[in-house]
Amino acid sequence: MVRDHCDRIEVVGSIRRKRPVIHDIDVVAQPIDRKVPRQSWFGSVWETIHSLHAEIDTLIVNGILEKRVKSDGKTVFGPTIMMMEFKGVPLDLYVATTETWGGLLLVRTGSVEHNVVMTSRAKANGWILRGDGTGVWNSREEGKGVRLDDGTERGIFKVLGVPYREPPEREVPK
DSSP states (O other), X not given: OGGGGEEEEEEEHHHXXXXXXXXXXXXXXXXXXXXXXXXXXXXXXXXXXXXXXXXHHHXXXXXXXXXXXXXXXXXXXXXXXXXXXXXXXXXXXXXXXXXXXXXXXXHHHOOHHHHHHHHHHHHHTTOXXXXXTTEEESOSSTTOSXXXXXXXXXXXXXXXXXXXXXXXXXXXXX
């Protein structure tokens, strides 16, 4: 079971926002820091991967999950994002670290319109809200600047000066 390979795992997106219609499943997972060997395409070379990734590989081999092919014919299946299908339903798994957990919960919960509001708030202060889950930074340049939030969803709301909203309240009227 996937949960057994995670320190934390949470369903996000429209399910977390309790929307009446669900088109896909979004999940943020922080793997347990337990790694297992896996033989690579090059035969005798072994690489070490998180046991979560090994479990996902097993579920794919057993036909429970499938790698999702995007409309451009490509797949997105790597160490931080795995786009798959479960019984024909799109399933996106975002792999978090302790540092990216809160940011990924916020960004991947959405809504898109809510993310635009939060990103605009950061920009108005000369900051950036990074979509990779690393939070609010006072510099747009990679590797420069200081993270301003504490790594939690509430911390991001606080630093942006926005009252915390529970996920179902993150819909922005159009």
